[in-house]
Amino acid sequence: MIGSLDTAILQQLWWILVSVVGSLFLFLTFVQGGQTLLWQVAKNDIEKNLVINSLGRKWELTFTTLVLFGGALFAAFPKFYSTSFGGAYWVWILILFTFVLQAVSYEFRKKPGNLFGAATYEAFLFINGAVGILLIGAAVGTFFTGSNFTLDAFNRVTWTNPLRGLEAAFNLFNLAMGLFLVFNARALGAMFLVNNINFSGVPQLEERIRKSCLQSLICALPFLVIILAYVLFWDGFGFDQNGVVSIESQKYFTSLMKTPLLFVQLLAGLALVILGVFLTSFKASKAGIWFGGLGTVFVGLTVFFLAGFNDTPFYPSKVDLQSSLTIYNASSSHFTLTAMTYVAMVIPLVLAYIAHVWYHMGKLSVADVQDGESY
Amino acid sequence: MDGVDLATVDWARYQFALTAMYHWLFVPITLGLSFLCAFFETIYVRTGKEEWKNTAKFWMTLFGINFAVGVATGIIMEFEFGTNWSNYSWMVGDIFGAPLAIEGIVAFFLEATFFAVMFFGWNRVSKGFHLLATWIVAIGSNLSALWILVANGWMQYPTGMAFNPDTVRYEMQNFWEVLFSPVAMAKFTHTTSTSFIVGSLFVISVSSWYLLKGRHLEMARKSILVASVFGLISTVYAGITGDQSAYVNADKQPMKLAAYEGYYKGETNADIVAFGIINRDKKPGDNQDPFVVSIKIPGILGMMATRGFGNFLPGIDDLVYGNAERGLLPAADKISRGRQAINDLTAYKEAKKSGDQAAAEASLTKFKENQSFMGYGYLQKPEDIVPPVALNFYAFHTMVGLSVVFLLVFVIFLRGAVKNTLMSSHVRLFLGFISFFLAMIASQAGWIVAEVGRQPWAIQDMLPVNAATTNIGAGSVQTTFFLFLIIFTALLVAEIRIMTKQIQHGPEGV
Numbered sequence: 001m002i003g004s005l006d007t008a009i010l011q012q013l014w015w016i017l018v019s020v021v022g023s024l025f026l027f028l029t030f031v032q033g034g035q036t037l038l039w040q041v042a043k044n045d046i047e048k049n050l051v052i053n054s055l056g057r058k059w060e061l062t063f064t065t066l067v068l069f070g071g072a073l074f075a076a077f078p079k080f081y082s083t084s085f086g087g088a089y090w091v092w093i094l095i096l097f098t099f100v101l102q103a104v105s106y107e108f109r110k111k112p113g114n115l116f117g118a119a120t121y122e123a124f125l126f127i128n129g130a131v132g133i134l135l136i137g138a139a140v141g142t143f144f145t146g147s148n149f150t151l152d153a154f155n156r157v158t159w160t161n162p163l164r165g166l167e168a169a170f171n172l173f174n175l176a177m178g179l180f181l182v183f184n185a186r187a188l189g190a191m192f193l194v195n196n197i198n199f200s201g202v203p204q205l206e207e208r209i210r211k212s213c214l215q216s217l218i219c220a221l222p223f224l225v226i227i228l229a230y231v232l233f234w235d236g237f238g239f240d241q242n243g244v245v246s247i248e249s250q251k252y253f254t255s256l257m258k259t260p261l262l263f264v265q266l267l268a269g270l271a272l273v274i275l276g277v278f279l280t281s282f283k284a285s286k287a288g289i290w291f292g293g294l295g296t297v298f299v300g301l302t303v304f305f306l307a308g309f310n311d312t313p314f315y316p317s318k319v320d321l322q323s324s325l326t327i328y329n330a331s332s333s334h335f336t337l338t339a340m341t342y343v344a345m346v347i348p349l350v351l352a353y354i355a356h357v358w359y360h361m362g363k364l365s366v367a368d369v370q371d372g373e374s375y
Numbered sequence: 376m377d378g379v380d381l382a383t384v385d386w387a388r389y390q391f392a393l394t395a396m397y398h399w400l401f402v403p404i405t406l407g408l409s410f411l412c413a414f415f416e417t418i419y420v421r422t423g424k425e426e427w428k429n430t431a432k433f434w435m436t437l438f439g440i441n442f443a444v445g446v447a448t449g450i451i452m453e454f455e456f457g458t459n460w461s462n463y464s465w466m467v468g469d470i471f472g473a474p475l476a477i478e479g480i481v482a483f484f485l486e487a488t489f490f491a492v493m494f495f496g497w498n499r500v501s502k503g504f505h506l507l508a509t510w511i512v513a514i515g516s517n518l519s520a521l522w523i524l525v526a527n528g529w530m531q532y533p534t535g536m537a538f539n540p541d542t543v544r545y546e547m548q549n550f551w552e553v554l555f556s557p558v559a560m561a562k563f564t565h566t567t568s569t570s571f572i573v574g575s576l577f578v579i580s581v582s583s584w585y586l587l588k589g590r591h592l593e594m595a596r597k598s599i600l601v602a603s604v605f606g607l608i609s610t611v612y613a614g615i616t617g618d619q620s621a622y623v624n625a626d627k628q629p630m631k632l633a634a635y636e637g638y639y640k641g642e643t644n645a646d647i648v649a650f651g652i653i654n655r656d657k658k659p660g661d662n663q664d665p666f667v668v669s670i671k672i673p674g675i676l677g678m679m680a681t682r683g684f685g686n687f688l689p690g691i692d693d694l695v696y697g698n699a700e701r702g703l704l705p706a707a708d709k710i711s712r713g714r715q716a717i718n719d720l721t722a723y724k725e726a727k728k729s730g731d732q733a734a735a736e737a738s739l740t741k742f743k744e745n746q747s748f749m750g751y752g753y754l755q756k757p758e759d760i761v762p763p764v765a766l767n768f769y770a771f772h773t774m775v776g777l778s779v780v781f782l783l784v785f786v787i788f789l790r791g792a793v794k795n796t797l798m799s800s801h802v803r804l805f806l807g808f809i810s811f812f813l814a815m816i817a818s819q820a821g822w823i824v825a826e827v828g829r830q831p832w833a834i835q836d837m838l839p840v841n842a843a844t845t846n847i848g849a850g851s852v853q854t855t856f857f858l859f860l861i862i863f864t865a866l867l868v869a870e871i872r873i874m875t876k877q878i879q880h881g882p883e884g885v
Contacts, residue, residue, distance in 0.1 A: 057495055060487035063446070068479035070453055075476035078468025078544075085454060086461025086845035093855055096454055097862070103447035104866055107439055113876035115869040153724040154543045155465050158846060332469045333539070333546040343477050350484045357488050357508075360500050373495060 003338045008328065010337040014076040015308045015327045017344055021069045022140075023300030026181065027293040028062035031055050033189025033216070035102075035129035036182070038122060041193075041208040048122075049110075049369040050205065054196045055189075056106040056375040057361060061354065063099060075340050079155060079330035080315055084139075087149045087157045088165025091139055098132035101125075106375045133185050137178030138168045143307035144230070144252065145173050146237065146318035160319050176226035183220035184273070187213050188296060191280045191289035198365035213288070214281035217274070224270075231256070231306070237316035237324060245313055245321040255310040262302055269298025382849035384841045387459040390856045394451050395826070396819055397863045401445035401870075403818050406520060406567060407574015407605075408438045409513035412493075414601050416509050420502055430594050431509075432497075433882030434578065437874060439494055444870050448863060459852060463833050463843035470536050470547045471526055474554075478522035485515030520570075521563050528559025530834050531825070532627040538746055540723055540739060545837070557623045562825075565616035568609045569818060572781055575606030576814040579788055581878055583807030586797055591881055596792055599807075603789035610782045617778070618679065625680035625688060628835055631828035633691045634762045635771035636676060637665045641693040641701070643685050647676035650772070653765040659695050659758055691764070695757050706757035713752025716745035753842040754831065762830040770823040777817040784810045 002010075034055045042048040074081045085092050101124035108114045109121035147168070148161040161167045168174045190213035199206040236251025248254070256263045276292025279285040308314040313324035331337065368374060412435050419427035453475060457464050464471075492500060492508035500508070529535075535552030536545045547553065579602050582595035624632040633639070637648060639659065651669035677688050687701055697705030719742035726734035754760065788807060791797040797804070829835060833843040 053495075057491045060446075060490060061484075063450070064479065064483045064487040067450060067453060067483060068476070070457075071472070071476035071479040074453075074457070074464070074468055075472035078464055078472050081457045081468055081472070082461040082464035085457025086459075086464065086847065089458055089845070089847055089851055092454060092458055093858075096451055097858070099450055100447045100862060100866075103450065104443045104869070107443035108869060108873060111440070111873040111876070112880075113869075113872035115865070115872055153721070153728070154462075156462050156846065164847070164851060332472065333542075335550075336469050336473055336547045339547070339550045340473055340476060343473075343480060346480060350480065354484065354488050357492055360504075361491060361496060362499055368495075371498075373497065 002341045003334075005338075007331075007334045007337070010334065010341065011327045011331045012309070013341065014072075014331065014337055015304070015314075018069070018072050018076060019301050019304035019308070020297075021065060021072055022304055023297040025062065025065040025069055026184075026300040027188070027296045028058070028065050029133055029181065029185040030188035030192040030289065030293070031059045031062045032102075032129035032133050033182075033185030033187065034193055035125035035189070036186055037189050037193070037209070037212055038125065041190075041205060041212055043204070043208075046366060046369065047202055047205045049374065050197050050202065050364060050366065051193060052106065052109065052122075052125075053369050053374045054193055054364045057364070058192075059102065059106055063103065066099065076332055076337060077325070077327065077330045078332060080325055082155070083149060083151065083157045083325060083330075084147070084315060087159040088139065088142070088147060088168065089159070090163065091135055091165035091168055094166075095132055095135045095139070098128040098135075102128035102132070110375060129185065129189075130182060133182045134178035135169065137181035138171075138174040139165075140181075140303065141171065141174030141177035142168045143303075143314050143316075144236065145171050146316040146324075148319050149317050149323060150320040151317075151323040172226065173230045176223040176230075180220050180223035180227060183216045183223070184296060186216035187220065187273070187277055188289065188292050190216060191276050191292045194280050195286045195289045196364055198363045201366045210281050213277050217277045237313050237321070239311050239313055239324075239326060243326065243329065245316065245324045245326075247321075251312065252306050255306055255312065258310060259305075262305055265298050266302040269295045269300075269302060271295070272298065379841060379844050379846045380849065381841065383847060383852055384844045386849050386852040386856055387844045388840060390459060390852055390859065391452075391455060392826070393856060393863070394448060394455060394859055395822065397859075397867065398445065398448040398452060399819060399822055400815065400867070401441050401448065402520075403570035403573035403814075404441045404577050405438065405445050405516055405574075406570035407572070407609075408434060408441070408577060409509075409516045409574075410571065411574055411578055411602060411605060412438055413506075413510045413513045414605065415598075416506050418601075420506050426594065427597075429882050430598060433594070434598070435493065435509075436877055437577075437581070439490075440870060440873050440877065442490070444866055447866060451859065458855075459845055459847070460833070460843050461845040463838060466544050466838055466843070467533075467536075467834060469544055470529060470533075470553060473547065473550070474522040474526040474529075478519050482515050482519035482522060485511050486519065489515065517567055520567055524563040524566055525554055525556075525559045527825070528556055528562040529553055531562070531829060532556055532558035532623070533834050533837050538749070540720055540742060540746075541727075543720070543724070558627055561616060561620045561623050565613060565620050566821075568613040568616055569821060571609035572606055572613060572778075573811070573814045573818050575602040575609065576781065576784070576811040578602035579606070579784065579807045580809070580811030583804040584878070585881070587801065587804045587808065592798070594882055596795065596797055599788050599797065600792040603785045603792060606781070607785040607789060610778065610785055613778065614782075617775075621679060622682060628829065629689050630691065630694050630760060631762065631767070631824075632680060633689070633694065634764050634828055635767040635824050637764055637768045638676065638688075639665050639691045641688055641690040641698060643677060643687050644674040645677040645680070645688045645690075646671040646673045647679070648772075651768070653768055655765065657764075659691050659761055665764075691761055695760060706751070706754075706760050709748045709751040710754050710757065712745040713748040713750060713754070715752070716742055716749040717752040719745070720749070750832070750834070750837045750839055750842070753839050759831050759839075762828050767824055767828050770820040770827070774817045774820040774824065777813050777820075780813060781810065781817075 038051050042051045105121040105124045109118050150158050190209050193209050231252045235247050235249045238248040238251050239245045272291045272295025276288040280288035308327050313326045315325035317323040412431055415431035419431055489508040489511040493512050496505050534556050535549035537548050539546050578598050582598045585591045585595040649670045649672055651666040654665055654667050657663045657665045680688050693703050695706050697703050719738045723735055723738035831839045833840045
């Protein structure tokens with residue numbers, strides 16, 4: 001059934017799937033956002049434990065989604081995997097490094113004999129939330145600003161910038177992308193904590209978290225303006241029917257106009273995030289995270305679709321345009337994409353049991369972090 | 376390969392070895408202990424006795440501490456394929472990427488989701504649902520092992536694929552051949568069963584320590600009882616799967632088998648070396664004895680490796696220099712044919728680029744004559760196909776020798792637990808205590824055989840490590856090597872300290 005589909009259809013389908021996983025990851029960065037809020041909103045041990053334990057029941061979902069994002073890219077677009085990971089070496093290594101720190105921090109933070117003390121593990125969580133997300137944003141930014149690589153006839157990558165990927169973080173657009181994600185994650189983190197914690201006995205914590213949500217949005221806005229200005233006015237990369245890549249003026253703006261649905265999705269996404277913040281900071285509602293989360297997924301999808309569809313190379317090379325990766329030249333074979341599509345059919349089941357467990361694990365109260373079974 | 380210097384290749388290998396070996400300190404405990412936790416909790420649910428719940432909870436605490444470091448060291452490995460082995464990622468990503476993605480979809484989410492229930496759900500979900508969550512964590516962990524070991528099995532025995540000269544990569548042709556390849560299956564069954572041994576010995580080791588200290592006697596005895604039954608069954612099964620692994624090695628990777636047996640001159644009814652000290656001056660092709668001292672058992676190697684009598688088993692010399700009588704090509708021929716294949720492929724790509732259809736066709740036809748030897752074209756000399764013999768020999772024999780010790784440990788501990796005589800012998804308890812550390816050695820040794828035994832290949836006969844590496848320069852890889860060495864060592868030390876504190880503290884109420 002799936003095997004009879006055109007390769008191009010499968011390539012597009014897999015770009016959509018990768019985009020969905022990537023966008024869900026951006027939603028789940030509420031964990032990282034929450035980690036950076038810790039010092040700002042939690043003023044004593046009980047409050048800290050509430051924040052950490054609330055995030056600590058979800059961190060593995062975010063982590064696993066990142067791993068799946070990598071795995072899906074490897075399986076569906078292996079040329080991206082080999083080019084970007086092998087080329088932009090340092091940016092990816094540093095991102096991974098912050099996730100290594102995160103992986104032990106929840107479990108080790110409060111355990112006796114943890115060698116470095118709770119504050120160190122809290123610092124690890126902050127590094128993961130701030131530096132990790134900033135660099136992920138910068139790396140995603142290079143989907144639009146391009147990178148410094150060439151590919152030879154055997155598709156072996158040569159990176160022409162000695163900073164090996166870290167140069168991405170010194171570009172205004174990439175930096176804006178990274179900082180926007182950091183502050184968006186913080187806003188989401190606040191929305192999630194408001195939703196997940198039962199604040200009876202700790203009303204000040206709720207007040208601080210709700211306030212931080214608005215603050216985070218305000219901090220994110222200037223970076224959003226930079227991103228939008230770039231997308232609307234600057235030139236981008238495109239390719240013609242022969243696959244020849246060139247610079248096209250206002251490429252991304254044209255794409256948005258050509259696909260009104262994308263434009264609507266972007267606006268709806270931003271509106272939903274703002275609604276989430278509004279509900280969290282100005283109302284007593286606990287539902288902000290669902291709006292903020294959905295909004296983030298919409299914005300993420302727009303970003304990935306703009307990068308990959310409408311005859312746009314999703315991983316352009318600045319130094320050799322024809323080395324740029326498109327979803328058509330970077331993908332797996334028809335056979336592998338077909339096999340993987342069958343496997344992907346279990347994803348709804350995965351989402352269903354995650355939702356089921358999420359629902360059953362309920363809210364977190366002060367008593368829960370004092371029972372000896374908490375982080 | 377042009378452009379990638381040998382120092383980069385070596386550092387990329389050291390780094391992978393470092394991260395894999397650290398990762399493997401934690402994973403086998405996770406794979407084994409997850410099932411033991413599920414057993415303990417099942418007994419609790421069936422009997423309703425609180426002491427079993429406390430026993431389950433205690434081992435789960437240790438499981439959780441261990442699991443965290445396993446996750447931390449694991450993420451690096453997935454992305455290392457891209458960062459340090461980018462040529463590999465492109466050449467075989469079409470096949471290798473799939474199991475990694477499937478691992479994420481079908482296994483990691485199971486673990487991640489139900490892990491939270493297992494640890495924080497005691498008062499939030501029903502008894503039955505909690506038990507289900509614990510079982511799912513165990514099954515999910517072992518499912519993730521299945522997919523990554525399928526990927527590894529494919530590197531040992533590449534199957535179900537074909538080379539595409541236009542994309543310059545290998546592409547998948549048959550998913551089931553990849554999944555159910557005999558090597559992949561042997562890898563999965565042997566790795567998981569030996570991990571159950573490690574998990575069981577972890578429980579026996581900690582419990583023996585309690586008994587030596589005279590603490591938590593009843594919990595220790597019950598834990599030993601369950602762990603020694605699980606361990607004993609696993610050891611028998613590991614023996615069967617180990618034998619199967621050696622058999623598929625002989626068939627698919629005869630050089631690996633020859634290396635870990637220190638076996639140079641091929642013969643029929645080959646002898647097995649039960650114990651030996653390698654002669655360090657021995658080189659392939661010379662007439663020196665491979666061993667300074669050795670105890671041989673006649674005919675056994677040939678029988679085990681070929682499952683029959685009178686069959687020829689090729690040795691290192693036959694594989695390097697060829698054996699016309701047995702139809703084995705010399706490696707030198709394979710190398711020159713491989714170089715020819717690379718040249719023809721390059722000519723094909725150039726002709727295609729310049730639009731010369733006729734020349735492209737001609738080069739492609741020539742390429743196809745030698746394409747199965749392409750990987751050999753990246754080697755310098757015939758002896759390059761020989762992995763380090765001494766390291767493989769000692770690692771293999773350490774692994775096998777220790778497995779006999781484990782079998783004994785499980786038998787005597789099972790007997791002691793059943794007869795309630797565990798406290799009668801401190802020597803036995805001391806043996807139980809150190810057995811876990813021996814298991815760690817055996818487990819690491821096993822992976823040395825699997826991975827070093829495959830050298831110089833990243834993918835057997837297809838892609839040598841020097842053609843698989845990212846062209847990044849030794850400096851960057853060296854820096855990340857030390858970065859990971861420092862952070863992983865720090866985490867290991869912290870983990871051991873936390874673990875020992877928890878063990879000293881002991882379980883609640885038992």
